[in-house]
Amino acid sequence: GEDVEQSLFLSVREGDSSVINCTYTDSSSTYLYWYKQEPGAGLQLLTYIFSNMDMKQDQRLTVLLNKKDKHLSLRIADTQTGDSAIYFCAGGEYSSASKIIFGSGTRLSIRP
Amino acid sequence: GAGVSQTPSNKVTEKGKYVELRCDPISGHTALYWYRQSLGQGPEFLIYFQGTGAADDSGLPNDRFFAVRPEGSVSTLKIQRTERGDSAVYLCASSPGTGKTEAFFGQGTRLTVV
Numbered sequence: 001g002e003d004v005e006q007s008l009f010l011s012v013r014e015g016d017s018s019v020i021n022c023t024y025t026d027s028s029s030t031y032l033y034w035y036k037q038e039p040g041a042g043l044q045l046l047t048y049i050f051s052n053m054d055m056k057q058d059q060r061l062t063v064l065l066n067k068k069d070k071h072l073s074l075r076i077a078d079t080q081t082g083d084s085a086i087y088f089c090a091g092g093e094y095s096s097a098s099k100i101i102f103g104s105g106t107r108l109s110i111r112p
Numbered sequence: 113g114a115g116v117s118q119t120p121s122n123k124v125t126e127k128g129k130y131v132e133l134r135c136d137p138i139s140g141h142t143a144l145y146w147y148r149q150s151l152g153q154g155p156e157f158l159i160y161f162q163g164t165g166a167a168d169d170s171g172l173p174n175d176r177f178f179a180v181r182p183e184g185s186v187s188t189l190k191i192q193r194t195e196r197g198d199s200a201v202y203l204c205a206s207s208p209g210t211g212k213t214e215a216f217f218g219q220g221t222r223l224t225v226v
Contacts, residue, residue: 004154035217042116043155043203043217088154099145099168100215102154 002026004103006089011109018076020106022089025070029091032065033100034074037086046074046087081110114138116218118204124224125194133189133221137206144187145215146179147203155203161187162209194225 003025012018024032033048049056049063049072056063062075076083086107092100117136125131137144142163147155157171164184172178176194181187191198201222205215 042219043205045214045216048214090154099157099160099171101157102147104152104154 002029002091002101004089004091004101006087006103006106008104009107009109011111012079013111014079014081016079018074018079018083018108020074020076020087020089020108022072022074022103023070024072024089024091026091026101027067027070028093029101031092032063032072033088033090033092034061034063035088035090035102037088037105038084043088076108079108079110084108084110116204116206116216118202118218118221120221121219122222122224124226127194127196127225129194131191131194131223133191133202133223135187135189135204135206135218137185137187137204138216139185140208141206141216142184142209143207143215144181145205145207146187146189147205149201149203149220151200158189191223194223196225199223199225 006022030051031048034046035043036046037043047058047061049065060077064073086105088105089103090100119134144161146158149155159179160168161181164181176192179189201220203217203220205217207215
């Protein structure tokens with residue numbers, strides 16, 4: 001089955017870019033997602049990318065996908081204090097039984 | 113409602129008791145998921161419904177866990193003979209259905225077994 005791995009912590013200075021990395025094992029994952037979880041809040045879908053794409057940009061967010069290396073990254077430009085959260089990488093299949101498999105999450109903290 | 117609603121938000125129960133956790137998906141969403149999130153971990157898949165049927169229940173840890181969705185809308189996750197290791201946040205999500213990309217999550221039910 002799918003296995004998704006992420007580093008546990010990332011600390012960046014306010015205004016810098018944050019890059020959160022993820023590796024996955026199942027090449028049949030058709031969609032790859034980034035979710036954000038703030039304390040006391042539910043999981044929020046930030047963005048997703050189809051497996052046939054290399055890059056997707058959405059305002060301050062840039063997702064890069066390297067299918068050969070099964071590596072996914074999320075770049076947050078001009079990181080703000082409101083970006084402090086846990087970020088989860090996840091993968092799913094385009095099928096009728098599309099369960100989403102999550103990584104353990106990367107906790108992003110922002111330094112002033 | 114506008115989002116996925118889960119009740120109760122918190123549940124404390126004694127070891128060995130039976131609990132039911134409820135999920136109201138977004139209206140019209142045919143797909144419904146249950147996940148469990150332990151402290152410091154990512155959500156762990158439990159079961160997925162497409163309509164009324166459980167399309168994939170491979171994530172249920174053992175036969176103490178069961179979920180139903182009798183009318184294809186509200187779902188109930190049932191846990192028998194609860195154990196302390198069942199303590200976690202139980203998350204429900206729904207999506208429009210086959211081929212759609214976005215799963216919308218509820219706030220979760222925090223279950224504590226004492």
